[in-house]
Amino acid sequence: EIVMTQSPATLSVSPGERATLSCRASQSVSSNLVWYQQRPGQAPRVLIYGSSTRATGIPVRFSGSGSGTEFTLTISSLQSEDFAVYYCQQYYDWPPYTFGQGTKLEIK
Amino acid sequence: EVQLVESGGGLVQPGGSLRLSCAASGFTFSNYWMAWVRLAPGRGLEWVANIKQDGSGKYYADSVKGRFTISRDNAKNSLYLQMSSLRVEDTAVYFCAREAYSSGWWGDWGQGTLVTVSS
Numbered sequence: 473e474i475v476m477t478q479s480p481a482t483l484s485v486s487p488g489e490r491a492t493l494s495c496r497a498s499q500s501v502s503s504n505l506v507w508y509q510q511r512p513g514q515a516p517r518v519l520i521y522g523s524s525t526r527a528t529g530i531p532v533r534f535s536g537s538g539s540g541t542e543f544t545l546t547i548s549s550l551q552s553e554d555f556a557v558y559y560c561q562q563y564y565d566w567p568p569y570t571f572g573q574g575t576k577l578e579i580k
Numbered sequence: 581e582v583q584l585v586e587s588g589g590g591l592v593q594p595g596g597s598l599r600l601s602c603a604a605s606g607f608t609f610s611n612y613w614m615a616w617v618r619l620a621p622g623r624g625l626e627w628v629a630n631i632k633q634d635g636s637g638k639y640y641a642d643s644v645k646g647r648f649t650i651s652r653d654n655a656k657n658s659l660y661l662q663m664s665s666l667r668v669e670d671t672a673v674y675f676c677a678r679e680a681y682s683s684g685w686w687g688d689w690g691q692g693t694l695v696t697v698s699s
Contacts, residue, residue: 563684
């Protein structure tokens with residue numbers, strides 16, 4: 473099983489600033505990595521798939537990078553609606569599909 | 581517009597059973613892999629099970645294997661999760677999700693249904 477590890481667990485950032493979230497895989501997942509956003513009480517929403525491709529309707533301030541075992545989600549200028557929990561997930565080797573434990577992005 | 585609507589959650593005692601349903605609309609249901617993913621309190625997202633378009637392939641997380649059964653009825657555009665021998669640690673919001681492009685990630689999700697396992 474591929475273990476996904478996200479850091480930090482909690483990130484405090486001011487609105488308008490940049491946020492950088494990390495995700496590490498225990499073995500290479502190539503570019504088979506997706507990022508989701510989850511707001512309280514809502515369903516997860518896909519942001520980035522294939523490590524760096526923005527999903528339909530996702531603002532350009534969201535960007536993804538990385539391959540192999542190291543991945544990054546960057547939000548260039550935080551808006552109020554961006555404060556949420558973010559999860560990475562690998563789909564390179566399954567079952568099982570595995571998620572990171574999440575990074576909570578909170579207002580500083 | 582893709583819509584996925586879960587139902588069937590509730591309070592159940594440890595060892596009990598529950599059947600979740602997911603009604604799909606807005607797309608050709610029989611063309612897509614479908615999955616159940618859960619979010620437990622204080623824990624992250626966990627893939628539970630998924631099923632191939634025609635139901636011929638079914639896969640499960642180790643944590644639910646032998647206790648949960650995923651199924652689908654393409655004539656009714658519906659996905660199901662039969663849960664038995666439920667444990668306290670199965671308490672979670674269960675989401676129905678549509679796999680994008682047979683890719684292994686999920687582009688469309690329902691709003692979820694809460695399952696609480698408690699005595």
